[in-house]
Amino acid sequence: MTNFLQDSVVPKIVKFTQTRYMQIILNAFMSVTAITIAGSFFTLLKSIPIDIWQKFLDSSGVGSILSIPVAITTDIIALYVLCAISYQTAKSFDIEGFSPLLISLGSFLILTPFTGIERSAGEGGEIITQTMDNVIPVSSIGAQGIFLAIFVGILATRIYIFAIKKGWKLSMPESVPVNVSNMFASMIPGGLVFTLFLLFRFILSLTPFQTAQNMIYGLLQLPLTAVGGGIPGVIVYTLAISIFWSFGIHGGMVAYIGMAAIISVMNAENLAAFASGSAAPHPEWALTPWTMMGGAGSTLALSILIFFFAKSAQLKVLGKMSLPTSIFNVNEPLIFGMPVMMNPFLIFPFILVPIINLLLSLLAINIGFLAEPTGASINLFMPFGIMGMLANSHWSGFVWSIVILIIDIIIYAPFFKAYDRRLLNAEKESEVTVTDEVEIKI
Incomplete structure (x- = not known):
């Protein structure tokens, strides 16, 4: 049994974890960890279990101030993931990462609905629901948007790279400064990406999902987190770490690659709560x-x-x-x-x-x-x-x-x-x- 695992199963798993896109996802989530830890520092500071400290936070308003770094890390975590995924994808193909990162961010926002729902209590205690325009729902760019961020970050960047390598760009004379030349070189690939994502948004608006966030969350993220995000998922993750290490493979890295998206959603929702x-x-x-x-x-x-x-x-x-x-x-x-x-x-x-x-x-x-x-x-x-x-x-x-x-x-x-x-x-x-x-x- 040991020889079978070592000779047949383990090499295949290692090969899978070393594929381009698994490495992109791993590197992206590892880089985003710095953001979440920075926000968690203020979480820990706010949660010090000393009664005098807690009363001071409530009475002085400092507690609300300490919540701001938490909000700007967890409430918009999908945007950080998106940027990291796009950058790592471009880096994997030896392409300068700043332009495709911006294009990917724009593509994600194209798919994001700019309408929100505000609920308030009426004079009789009834709940009044009101639709608000020109606002971005926090749920779209928070933990619920992580899976969409992964897809958009990879897909938008790959389309951009495809256009660049096909030569679909405006070439400027050598006398033009590099930064200006790069700006014009990104116009056609960027316009192509935006057009495709705008078309995708329109098609989704004709479906019951209405938005890409609803589609990804309903079809993929919700079922995956329901199955892999609970106690059984933690047990599988914990077992995988130990089993892989038992065969000399970095178990934490391999297991994290397989469940990075689910783990990030779980952690983000915990921190947001x-x-x-x-x-x-x-x-x-x-x-x-x-x-x-x-x-x-x-x-x-x-x-x-x-x-x-x-x-x-x-x-x-x-x-x-x-x-x-x-x-x-x-x-x-x-x-x-x-x-x-x-x-x-x-x-x-x-x-x-x-x-x-x-x-x-x-x-x-x-x-x-x-x-x-x-x-x-x-x-x-x-x-x-x-x-x-x-x-x-x-x-x-x-x-x-x-x-x-x-x-x-x-x-x-x-x-x-x-x-x-x-x-x-x-x-x-x-x-x-x-x-x-x-x-x-x-």
């Missing part, structure tokens, strides 16, 4: 501080066992290197140095422990022991315990980190002992062999 004072609608996607303590496989527990209890020389040296980095969720020294990958002693707990952590954390939330995550994006290199406390802005986040760590240590302990014993025996046999050789030579 927090900005509006609501509970995170997808708390299961914010449990990483407890499901993967120390990195993939939740190996902080394994690093602690190695550091304090290892008897083999190999693991003693490894423990000194891996524990400091594991505290900050960097476990590559452990995965490659032990090694964890392709290790029959450790593969089982490496895959199982994160799932146990996930299910226990969900249980702890349901019984009220663990406060729900706020939905803020946390820097994954925050130290153990602090990361858990920041995730839900509550003391229970720190306490639960310790509880989970103890459970992980108990699970990892017998597997660690068996592997450490094997290494120690191998080292003793090696010493005997070396001694015998020396005696023979003498």
Whole structure:
């Protein structure tokens, strides 16, 4: 079974993740992460669980000011994704990225309805619905627009590149400055892209969907997030990370490529809910501080066992290197140095422990022991315990980190002992062999 996975399944998955458009999507979402983390800094600042601080935020109006960076990152996240996708697509084809980025942004706005709905209470308490013109609905450029942003970013940029490479552009004399020449060179490709997207908008207006946002959200994004965005999706994502790492493949990167769009939607909706004072609608996607303590496989527990209890020389040296980095969720020294990958002693707990952590954390939330995550994006290199406390802005986040760590240590302990014993025996046999050789030579 192992040989089949290693020789047949894994190479195909790796080949798929290395395709042009998978790499474009991965690089785009990785670049957008900087925006969401910047907004989350203010989310964390606003959510510090100190009563005096919260009263100050409410009474002074500072709380409303701190909500602004959150709003301009999460409420319009689709625009950031669009720009990143377009830029990475152009870069992949060795085309200067600024012009196609602007064309893609214009194409997205062409598909965006400039009408919104305002609801207000009448004198009798009834709800009055009023259509407003010349406004952009936040839902069109927020989390609900991410999937459309991906399609438009790739398609608009590819059409632009196709026109450029076909030579459909206005060529200026060499005496004309480069910036002016580039402006004229983009006129025909840009006009072609705008025309096609304008035609697409008109066709959609004749359908029940009315808009591209409604079509993509209804046919693709909503079903995908319903299936892959809940607890089963988190379990699949968590399992994929551990399984791929077990075969020496960067599990986090591979799993993220496959579910980047869904993950981004879940995180954006969580953060938007927090900005509006609501509970995170997808708390299961914010449990990483407890499901993967120390990195993939939740190996902080394994690093602690190695550091304090290892008897083999190999693991003693490894423990000194891996524990400091594991505290900050960097476990590559452990995965490659032990090694964890392709290790029959450790593969089982490496895959199982994160799932146990996930299910226990969900249980702890349901019984009220663990406060729900706020939905803020946390820097994954925050130290153990602090990361858990920041995730839900509550003391229970720190306490639960310790509880989970103890459970992980108990699970990892017998597997660690068996592997450490094997290494120690191998080292003793090696010493005997070396001694015998020396005696023979003498």
